[in-house]
Amino acid sequence: MPKEARQDKKDSLMEESLQAFANDIGIVCALEAGGKITPQEAYKQIKTRWKELKKAKKALYPKDKDLEEDDAM
Numbered sequence: 001m002p003k004e005a006r007q008d009k010k011d012s013l014m015e016e017s018l019q020a021f022a023n024d025i026g027i028v029c030a031l032e033a034g035g036k037i038t039p040q041e042a043y044k045q046i047k048t049r050w051k052e053l054k055k056a057k058k059a060l061y062p063k064d065k066d067l068e069e070d071d072a073m
Contacts (some may be wrong), residue, residue: 010060024039024049 025046032042 014057014060017053021049021053 026043027038028045028049029036032039037045
């Protein structure tokens with residue numbers, strides 16, 4: 001598989017992960033705003049999903065130096 005095709009596949013998978021993250025965060029925020037979960041539970045769920053997104057990015061782009069800076073968050 002050509003390098004460009006592999007990169008396009010990685011970018012497509014990362015885009016899917018970002019869209020799923022955004023969708024999940026929207027749901028969590030709506031649940032919190034509607035009083036269905038506490039702000040603390042919303043924070044916990046968002047933090048968990050953020051870690052999952054970072055893990056997906058690291059798996060797709062293992063040599064990305066930006067990850068080292070993001071790990072400080």
